[in-house]
Amino acid sequence: MAEDQAVGFICIVILVFIVVYRWNLSPLNNIPTVGSSWVPGLSYLSAIALIRHLKEILQDGYTKYYGSAFKIPLMDRWMVIVSGPKMIEDIRRRPEYELSFTQAVESLLQYKYNVGSKIRDDPYHLAIVKEKLQNRMLADIIPDMIDEVSPAVQRYIPANGKEWVNMDVSSSAFKLVTRTCGRVFAGSPMCNNEEYIDLSVQFALEMLKAGRALRMFPDLLKPIAAVFINKAVKRTSNLTMLRLRPIIRKRIAATMREKEKDRFYRPNDALQWIIDKAVTRHETDIDITERLLLLNLAASYTSSSSLMQVLYHLAEWPELLAPLREEIEGAIAAEGWTMPSFARMWKLDSILRESQRCNGFTLASLVRIALKDVVLDNGMLIPKGTLLGAPAHPMHYDNAHFPNAHVFDPFRFARMREAACDTESAARHQFASTSPEYLPFGHGQLACPGRHFASNQLKAVLSHIILNYDLKLPEPECGTPQRPPNEYLSLAILPPTGGTILVRKRAAPA
Template sequence: MDQAQGQPWAFVCVGILFGIVIFRWNINPLNDIPTAGRFSSSTWLSYLAALSFIRRGRETLQEGYRQYYGSAFKVALLDRWMVIISGPKMIEDIRRRPEDELSFTETVQTLLQYKYTVGRKMQDDPYHVVVVKEKLQNRLLPNVMPSLIEEVPPTVQKYMPVTDHEWTSVDVLAAALKVVARTSNRVFVGSPLCLNEEYNDVSVQFAVEIVKAGTVLFLFPDILKPIAAPIVSKVRRTTERALRHLRPIIQERRTAMQELGTDWPDKPEDVLQWIMDKAVAKQESDADIVERLLLLNLAAIHTSSSSITHVLYHLAEQPELLGPLREEIEASIETEGWTMSSFARMWKLDSLLRESQRYNGFTLASMMRIAMKDIVLANGMFIPKGTLLGAAAHPTHYDNGRLPNAEIFEPFRFARMREANGSEGSARLQFASTSSEYIAFGHGQLACPGRHFAANQLKAVLSYIILNYDFKLPETEDCCSRPQRPPNVYVSLAVLPPIGGTIQLRKRAVC
């Protein structure tokens, strides 16, 4: 009897809940923005659209770009809508917006769930990002690049071991991660810690754990996140593992700073010390210092290893590229040595990196921002506070109207364009340069601050590999067709190089 009497109330509650959802959907200010993707015409079907976007993100962005070019559209993510803008006018509009309107910092903190994965200080005072902007751009790069360049030969030889005549199979992404971690850590923490295999693995694992934890916590309502975070996140444990390696070094440097002041002979010039220079004044703990260091490693290691992986696949697929690249690299080194000046002369290698990044990319959308207040875009479109925005990077880079034969991989296209332009306009076509047509690094003041360091690191590593190795792809069963590199993996907005794929290497055959 009681159960029968309770059933009408259950139906009433369900009806009220349904009505609230429909009401909220109908008054959602994003309803006026057109939607791209399947199943997204209603509040219920939008969840199916979000699941579809995980598998078909590339196709969905291309569809929206084609239909709404020069304006904006939205796509369904698992926890929210994301507004995607396209066209030079809209990209420039986003670029010009200040942080108190459209915030990149808030985007990173939200996507990685800083509030629950790392210390509160990282969210309230992210000065480690300022360290990169101040130190790892062109001004101080000449001071740290010699040590990185010195680290390249032994590192590559260890993780890409080959013989004189036999072809050796190498897991490209795994080797690239090892090479980038060790060479990056030469600049981040110095030697001998950069030689420590366990520490390098921890610095790689930190990035994996924080992205994993951020992704999972994103799916929880805010009220449950503090409860779920200790269960889901291994970020703190990974930080503690890194701290075991770094604590003696930090303590030694703290002592030197107390006894010798802010400067002393042989003071280390690495990222750890740059962070400590600010952290000690702020009375931060050793754990805070390590967390900031690992957050910077997050961007440096994974983006650069992805870039190297893509380039090595292209070289193995098209070994005829090695001849002109070797000629350019050898001529540059003969003139300038293993220096940044030498890397600046390598237009073909720079073009290969830029074209690979354009063609492959790190993510389908860039210039991610969260609206910190209600704003109106240049086209009159209203964006409410809290909205996640991004620019359609992949469709922009594949737009034949902006770049001829954009669907074709042309490794030296930007070198030819620079030669055609002469000195005027040449700089804007470099790998680390940004524009409304090339937004892999973002664009404007909030473009990736470490891209100049990354460009020189990539050239140092790839120059050595190109000069000392021959490449090819594994043979296929079809002996009549030319082997092709395995396809990239697309998961939602992420672009991943082939995982577990291999290429064949041997020592360079000298005629």
């Protein structure tokens, strides 16, 4: 018995020795650590303890190591954070086979365990979005989205009469975005099917939750943990598939007939774009459904978060409504409810950009995973498997990039556009424009392909709300009303959960 214990003890010592020895050899060891002990086991404990404090840790690392790199502990691995224009440019221009965005998303959302392997191995739905949502293609689809805005706003903004009523910001924003995106994703009438909207929102939230939970397990245990953790995701995608199945079947049949030269009115929506590719690959209804739900996740989580943030800002500063109304009324009078009209709304665009700068939905951007050992331009060796990113939040709060960066200045970018000497420089301050200092949509080749769509969608929804409703924050028991603070969970910036604002139908609606 005593002998067994001794053998066990020696095995543990050898194991610890191997781990520490290997860690000492790792090139990551040469990169300074912020907010944690560098020791492997202790870094895991730090990651748990720091899960709600990465904002401060990133700021600390950014201040100490600007222009270079540092590492922070996440639950399942170290993340290397690089800063300064040279390093950001280096990351941005690296090809996917060196630093992969797709694999980084896979590792954050744990696709392998939460959706079918076909989707992970052949993510053609992403290529579709890149092609179909390009700025020059939007004129074909934005009118459909605009069609959906007025009924959606009336449905999900609870105010009808002159009384102020409470609005659950998160629930309304998710549904407004999912329904208006839904028109371009699943088409009409599915986009206004309440069950479909609820399931799509649920899927997005469950995927994020399951990804977060699975990342806490070592790779070896993930297949077992997934059986319990991915139940909700699987159930939701199956239920959505059952709702979509009649439409998918009908469209597949029509697509096949069309191939035999029959006539078929081809809907211009993501479901059809996916089906066109899926039929040649003999994919199942669940594959098609999961691809659609994943597109909705990419679009709805980010855009809903932007919408929530702006609604909170408008409710905190209702005096912003008057200049915005003047601008929106002018634009609509000139161009109607159209894309050119949204392009004229510089003040609204500016609030969206400023809110994204101050809030955003993630502390780090340009997130990539090294698919092989990579030597960066400054000679730093990044070993295969390392997660990398840029410190978006500290950069957005850096006075060197944005004067008075700690002040929320709603019309900051509208003023910059007005002061610009030519159209090209003015365009750099638009909501959807990216730069090495402004990273909410990433930057470079892989910058978000849906950002121009999101810009039009958010302006369509917000301009409707601003013209037709008054907004304010609930009165606190003492002091002046203040919007509830954001929450921080690992790298995610979450608008306040369960927060409410007060809304009332405007006395003289447009």
